[in-house]
Amino acid sequence: METRELTCIGCPMGCLLTVEIDKGEVTSVTGNTCPNGERYAKKEVTNPTRIVTSTVVIRNGDKPRLSVKTKSDIPKSKIFDVMKEIDAARIDAPKKIGDIIIENVAGTGVPVIATRNVEIK
Ligand code: SF4
Numbered sequence: 001m002e003t004r005e006l007t008c009i010g011c012p013m014g015c016l017l018t019v020e021i022d023k024g025e026v027t028s029v030t031g032n033t034c035p036n037g038e039r040y041a042k043k044e045v046t047n048p049t050r051i052v053t054s055t056v057v058i059r060n061g062d063k064p065r066l067s068v069k070t071k072s073d074i075p076k077s078k079i080f081d082v083m084k085e086i087d088a089a090r091i092d093a094p095k096k097i098g099d100i101i102i103e104n105v106a107g108t109g110v111p112v113i114a115t116r117n118v119e120i121k
Contacts, residue, residue: 001020001021001022001027002020002021002022003018003019003020003021004018004019004021004045005017005018005019006019006040006041006044006045008032008036008037008040008041009040010034010036010037010040011036013033015031015032015033015037016031017029017030017031017032017037017040017041018030018031019041019045021045024046026041026042026045026046029041029042047075048075048076048077049073049074049075049076050073050074050076050079051069051070051072051073051074052069052070052074052079052082052083052086052112053067053068053069053070053115054067054068054069054083054086054087055067055068055086056068056086056089056090056091056101056112057089057090057091058091058092058093058095058118059090059091059092059093060092060093060120060121061093061094061095061118061119061120061121062093062118062119062120062121063116063118066091066095066101066114066116066118067114067115067116068086068101068112068113068114068115069112069113069115070082070105070108070110070111070112070113071110071111071112071113072110073110074105074106074108074110075108078106078107078108081106081107082105082106082108082112084106085102085105085106085112086102086105086112089101089102089112093118093119093120093121094117094118094119094120095114095117095118096114096117097113097114097115097116097117098113098114099113099114100112100113101113101114
């Protein structure tokens with residue numbers, strides 16, 4: 001039996017969750033104020049995922065970098081690989097919100113998309 005403490009990231013209340021784990025299975029979650037906390041704790045323990053946000057160097061743009069994010073959650077274990085690929089990317093202006101900047105980042109099946117507009121300077 002293992003006990004883990006997590007802070008729920010579901011809303012600004014940030015409830016402190018206590019999670020009991022037995023043989024890799026969540027057996028109890030306490031400290032949550034709403035059911036989302038239990039869902040978050042179970043997912044965080046068994047299959048943690050995150051949206052990654054960052055910036056990419058953009059050539060000939062009216063701004064030096066383009067803000068980007070993964071279009072959906074990626075496995076937490078892939079964050080380093082995703083950041084490495086985003087850091088290495090070089091793209092050309094113009095780009096607009098929602099444009100795909102990297103397809104299938106780090107083999108996750110998830111694209112990285114633009115979250116702002118950058119025009120040609
Ligand atoms: S358990 Fe519910 S109320 Fe508490 S931080 Fe998570 S989402 Fe918010």
